[in-house]
Amino acid sequence: MAAFLPRRALLGAAALAAVPAGAQSLPTLLNVSYDPTRELYRAFNAAFAAHWAKENGGQRIRVNSSHGGSGSQARAVIDGQQADVVTLALAYDVEAIAERGLIDKGWMGRLPHNSAPYTSTIVFLTRKGNPKGLRDWGDLAKEGVGVVTPNPKTSGGARWNYLAAWAWAQRQPGGSDAAAEELLGRILRNVTVLDTGARGSTTSFVQRGQGDVLLAWENEAHLALKEFGAGQFDIVLPSLSILAEPSVTVVDRNVDRRGTRAVAEAYLRHLYSPEGQALAAQHFYRPRDAGVLAAAGGVFPPLNMVTIDEAFGGWAEAQKAHFADGGSFDRIYRPSR
């Protein structure tokens, strides 16, 4: 069956448009996602294909996923990649696709919980025993601490890191935007490697031995522990972090053209099902389902978290103030400030 697909693709758009969706023997679905979700969606795609076959009289489907930096994945979809669904690191990237008319403007209200079926947060991963005694955001600015984080300009995860530190600094006694910018400046001066993506930073910290602390997605930190042995690293929870809500939605223009809306919507709904929630938890994403969260026990300790809306007035504002051209991140790297 698989060998058939490329040839069909070659028949061209005209022929494809003429074929009603039902006539395609093996519907395929493309999920364009971000960097650290590889393992989650590998498992979930298989689970969903089995679920779909059971519900639809044994109809087989194939789900492919594509992974990369959240921003560049969004750009790929804008530039014409035929994604049926996008599952990106932040709402801002989905919003960028919606702005160009590929996704309905009201996408965030179409699924429960801001269209984010699982959440994550930002934690510290330190060397075993936390030799530098890094407990909170302020410690990262100390002299002689090596920090590893991706670049907020190219990595969705890094934007969450940056904003979490900012929110913490604002809430300290005497905290203000100026104090936050000052703290971020000192933390960024401690950065030894500024990779372009979250997975690259994990590699620099874990395999190349760079830095004393990695600012990481909670799921990425757990994955590093699992892959490289719990004996080498510690996960440290700061006193305040940020609630990361990775957004999922259907790319309306593509599913309508390809006739895959029903299966694409079922795919996303299945993320909210007990099976989808359990898989998310298994891959260290915090499930929305209270029962599944409780069953995961001590993996997800309660943590004080701010949301992007309450602390920064939403992504559009946060992007403009911090990561756009001339934002606070650029100001930090302007020598004559």
Place this chain on the structure above:
Amino acid sequence: MSVALPLPRQPGASLWRRRRDALPGFGLALGITLTWLSLIVLVPLSALVLRPWELGVTGILQVLSDPRVLAALRLSFGSALLAALVNLPLGLLVAWVLVRLRFPGRRVLDAMVDLPFALPTAVAGLALTALFAPNGWLGAPLKAVGVQVAYTPLGVFVAMMFVGLPFTVRTVEPVLRDLGTEAEEAAATLGASRAQALLRVVLPALAPALLTGFGLAFARSVGEYGSVIFIAGNRPLVSEIAPLVIVQRLEGFDYAGAAVIGLAMLLLAFVVLFAVGLLQAWLRPERRA
């Protein structure tokens, strides 16, 4: 190879006329060439030239005066020039060994030179980083003597040397092979020392090829992304290369700003390559004669 006899130059005949007489299908060949070049080179480049004007002149100047952009351009062009320069003697040496010496394993060595061509750049970058990281095979001893390569501008230079080397070797090698040893032997019989023969006979003959190799190695390294990005550390103002700054602009959906930097790189590279071309024309044997 010389099939066509040298045509007697007729002072009165125009350039156009002479070419048309010498080669059949002149119009067709030129037509295909121009069409092909336009499709492959000019159309994509014209998009790059047109895009920045969305920002207006002040916007363009603002992008180009950003200290991060300037630092990145300085790093990319500085390291690429330096790497190409260092590759000149090294590439010449490798070509010399491959052409003039006979030893077991020469063919293996010969094939190895092409590896940087064939290897996916990301693989090269990962391998170099693993090697030169402070906990790597080469990085650890280097760290002991106080040198860090990975995650510093030095790493950028090392990666660029790696990708540029085959260009110098492969451009010099055929010229060196064609040169043969006769000229050097003649120089020796006329009383030249080995150094004199090398400096006054061999090197002048190789100079145009060396310059071509320099230009190609430079052009390849200056825009190199994949192999450099892993080893650079990518710290703004320190070890951030210009192509990365372009990628960052794109990630922020700032297509015009990215195009400004792209255009600046294109123009700078053109200036360097044009200078290399001028130097080459100046060194041409008939000019010296």
